[in-house]
Amino acid sequence: MKQENEHSMSYSANIWVWAILIVLTFVTVKVAEFDLQNLTVAVALLLASAKATIVAMYFMHLKFESKLFIVMVLFTLLIFGSFILLTFIDYWTR
Amino acid sequence: MSEVTHHKSFLENSEGKNVVLSWLFSTDHKRIGLIYLYLIGIFFIVAVFFGFLMRLELIAPGKDIMDPQLYNGLFTVHGVIMIFLFIIPGIPAVFGNLMLPIMIGAKDVAFPRLNLLSLWIYIIGAMLALTTLMGADKLPDTGWTFYAPYSIKSNTYVMQAVLAAFILGFSSILTGLNFITTIHWLRAPGMSWFKMPLFSWALYATAWIQLLATPVVGITLLMIAAERYLGIGLFDPSLGGDPILYQHLFWIYSHPAVYIMVLPAMGIVSEILPVFARRRIFGYNAMAVTSLAIAFIGYLVWGHHMFTSGMSGPARIIFSFLTFLVAVPSAIKVFNWVTTLYKGSIDLKPPMLYVLAFIFNFMIGGLTGLVNGALATDVHVHDTYFIVGHFHYVMFGGTGFSFFAAMYYWFPKIYGRMYDIKWANIGFWIIFVGFNILYFPMFIVGMMGMPRRYYDYLPEFHWPNIVSTVGSWILIVGIVIMLVNIIRGSMKGPKVGQNPWRGLTLEWQTQTPPITENFEQIPSVTERPYEYKD
């Protein structure tokens, strides 16, 4: 078994990540002031997902773990996404 | 450095330690597996008894031995106990725990204390489920599916049933988590993924379903509980709620749940067939991959339980298509099993008999599944006895028989003894015949239009019902014979050597019964698992 490279995020790296997240939060709030009609939910979710990805990749260290972890996360999201999609197909077409 | 002291088998108790505590709080996967076995066995018998009572009532139209309320309660608790206390935990909790670590050359599962927690969560959930039996007119009467809005309004012990299922779900989730980690990280040196036994592949695929699908029903049951207790009406039509949404959420778990039930059972078939046909399994890679495929596609077909509930046309078409898709990997497995038998040297020992019966029963169950999966025919058979016949063929004739096969197969490994082969065979034939007499008429009477979950029925359905009820009596005789034989054998059966079936997988290469650490030395693996040369 090969030894994993124990990459660690420095204090400042963590703070930079936090700063980006705060900016994105600010953007999220500002964007909500505009009436985007059908796009409102999509934009809100997109921004939330950007933040979530950053939290996962950096704070939760996914970027530095074995690729296996990312595969599992994506698989789980795929399954969850299918649940939502297939259920919505029912309601969209009623 | 080798030990000179005698390595005790896991069954033996240490000096000076409280026997009861050392069993109930053991983190040894084998002891945990056995406790699951005994508890599950008891709950199975209780649920069989309820089935027996139901069939007595159904022997003739009109009231026979009970009133409608009790009947509705019985079919509900029969389902709840069979599904949540027996079949879903079933093979993974018992045989996964007993055998998985040994079969992959490990000392235990990845998280032994978590394993013990799973067991205790199961015990607590089961106790809570049993409290629903306190009062004949308070038995939950919603069916095991707890459909809203009736599950909110019913004045029976729905709350306990729903919370029990919620708790039991955690046991399943944690077992799945444990097995995934165990299989990823604890395989013996040399055992690559494609040198694993097929039972291990089956448990791996199953564990992902346990992990990802169960939380959805967990939160759904919590919503039902909240609605009952706090008046939070998420599925209440008067509050704008949609009962069909409940069904979506419920079946998002409960369909994958049937693959939790059947995938390990199929894994066992793949283990036992090679041993008693003395041939390597045909298409090992396909068998491994189809387990994963069934698990994956199985997440996407739940709507086929709701074809008549009010979903849109396009949704029904899509779910029907996906349902047909999941039949493909299942059929590949059946084909590969049958091909494994070709030019094999068949030895009809009890495990083999049950496995062959599995293939027969599963084929019938699977083919009738196609009738259910096709929209036009499902409209006719939904909520009739055709469905009842279908799922009993796959869940009982499939998973149930596979459970019995596994019991007969690994029995000598666990106890170091053998049961009476002759009586095992007699028990098998009575069970097999009784099973088919009980369930086959259901396809006929279902096609004729007899609804399920009905206390009474029209006179034209009478004859098949008599046949079914008589079949249930034959079946029960067979089950009693089987249980008596197994229990006697475990206590008084003749002792056997390490490998009575001459199996090639790792569990047969170590002490019988296994020592606590499973191996004196962790083996190194070089060959694929079923390289039979004789």
Added chain:
Amino acid sequence: MSDTATHIVEHHLDEQASKFGMWLFLFTELLLFGGLFLVYSIYRYLNQDDFARGGSELDMYIGAINTVILLTSSLSVAMSITAIQKNNKRMAVILLWITIVLALVFLVNKYFEWSHKYHVGLYPGTETFRTLPAGEGLFFLLYYFMTGLHGVHVIIGAILLGFVIERVLDGKITSENYVFQENGALYWHLVDLIWIYLFPLFYLIH
């Protein structure tokens, strides 16, 4: 392989397996909340206007402040990992305490939000609630259920981090062996992640 080398490899594998197991557990939490998000999305689709009306009853600023609080708590717990990696136990414990304090502030804010709703009678079972349009009723039902369940997880996470602090102080968590702290941090980040989605879905629709 020498005994020490074997031990190091085994220890490392144990850590990886432990972290792996924690991630698997996070997946179950994701699906648990996922069921609620599914219900939310269907009902929002079916009741756009009512949901918007419900959303405007919520105080966006408290929501935004709580978001910032949780993001900062994720920062502090992430930095506590950096600290333990640098063998700075004191800093690790301080940062963990900061995380817990931020969690408590979050909960206090939640308490104020909820008690305000209680005072205006906006909770299930009241006459006010019964007279709400159907979709708005669903909105608030989901609001209480989802933020409530989330709050329970905040409490669990804070308690878990309390155990982490104890283990750092006990010497059970060290710069060589801090997987328990990592796992605690992972759980905490999940709590943050859930809120990242809850915030816009409940507070930012008008």
